[in-house]
Amino acid sequence: MLPGEDLRISLKYQPALFDAGQIGALGQRLRALLRRFADRPDAPLAGLDPLLPGETSSFAADAAPEQVDVVESIALAAARWPDREALTFEDRRLTYAELDARANQLAWALRERGAGPERVVGIAARRGVELIVALLATLRVGAAYLPLDPDQPAARLRAMLDEANPVIVLGTSDVLGALPRAAGKALALDDPAEGLARAAHRPATGCTSTRPTRPTSSTPPAPPAGPRARC
Numbered sequence: 001m002l003p004g005e006d007l008r009i010s011l012k013y014q015p016a017l018f019d020a021g022q023i024g025a026l027g028q029r030l031r032a033l034l035r036r037f038a039d040r041p042d043a044p045l046a047g048l049d050p051l052l053p054g055e056t057s058s059f060a061a062d063a064a065p066e067q068v069d070v071v072e073s074i075a076l077a078a079a080r081w082p083d084r085e086a087l088t089f090e091d092r093r094l095t096y097a098e099l100d101a102r103a104n105q106l107a108w109a110l111r112e113r114g115a116g117p118e119r120v121v122g123i124a125a126r127r128g129v130e131l132i133v134a135l136l137a138t139l140r141v142g143a144a145y146l147p148l149d150p151d152q153p154a155a156r157l158r159a160m161l162d163e164a165n166p167v168i169v170l171g172t173s174d175v176l177g178a179l180p181r182a183a184g185k186a187l188a189l190d191d192p193a194e195g196l197a198r199a200a201h202r203p204a205t206g207c208t209s210t211r212p213t214r215p216t217s218s219t220p221p222a223p224p225a226g227p228r229a230r231c
Contacts, residue, residue: 007034028052071139074100089128103136106170109187110141114167117142122161124148124171124179130189134170143167150175 009030013023029050036048074096077086082097094102115121121138123145125131138145146164148157148171158180161169166185169176173188 025052029055071103071136074103074136087129087132092129094129099133099136102133103140106133106137106189107140110137110143110168110170113187115141115143119143120146120164120166122146122148122164122166122169122171122185124150124169124175125189126150126172126175128172130170130172134189138170148175148179150178154180 009027011023011027029052032052033048033050037043037045040048074086077084078096078100083095085093086096086099087094110121115138121134121143123131123134123138125134135145146160146166148160148169150157161180169179169186170189171179171186172190176186176188179186
């Protein structure tokens with residue numbers, strides 16, 4: 001910017017990233033925004049339209065995302081791309097089909113223990129495959145989840161558990177062992193006798209909640225060629 005009676009702005013850009021037309025349009029939008037600010041100096045900046053006439057409706061149509069339920073999106077992806085990699089953590093990998101099946105199986109186990117809409121499921125697991133499966137399963141039955149960080153003070157965790165009163169606490173053995181008042185309601189996902197291994201005997205499909213669902217597209221967004229998510 002150069003001082004003087006007129007405000008002059010020079011825009012520099014990387015030709016490898018932008019072309020002259022894009023920068024020209026950006027300059028026009030900036031000029032229009034400054035004029036609107038001069039006309040309404042008391043207006044909050046967030047209330048000023050940064051677009052050119054005719055652009056607002058076009059940008060709104062292009063930018064408005066479809067409301068996609070993450071659980072349904074994973075299920076649709078599993079149906080369309082079952083063998084594509086969805087999740088990777090260290091040396092463990094799950095395809096969309098595997099991720100969807102494990103979330104479904106655990107969801108059945110949660111439902112059997114009373115989890116569902118208007119109920120709370122505690123989740124006490126560090127970053128890893130079990131954490132993602134637990135989150136998806138909880139969402140699938142329509143329950144709310146309560147994240148329990150084992151690094152929080154014991155008194156804080158006890159207060160959270162007392163207030164939320166979860167119907168069950170999911171987690172890994174090392175984390176659950178450090179939680180106060182989790183015994184009796186806990187399900188260790190890495191325990192072969194009780195966790196995901198036992199849940200594997202339940203159906204891999206069909207467990208859905210009675211919660212209201214939002215409109216979703218019948219076609220999930222195409223996943224990238226590489227891993228969909230990393231823990």
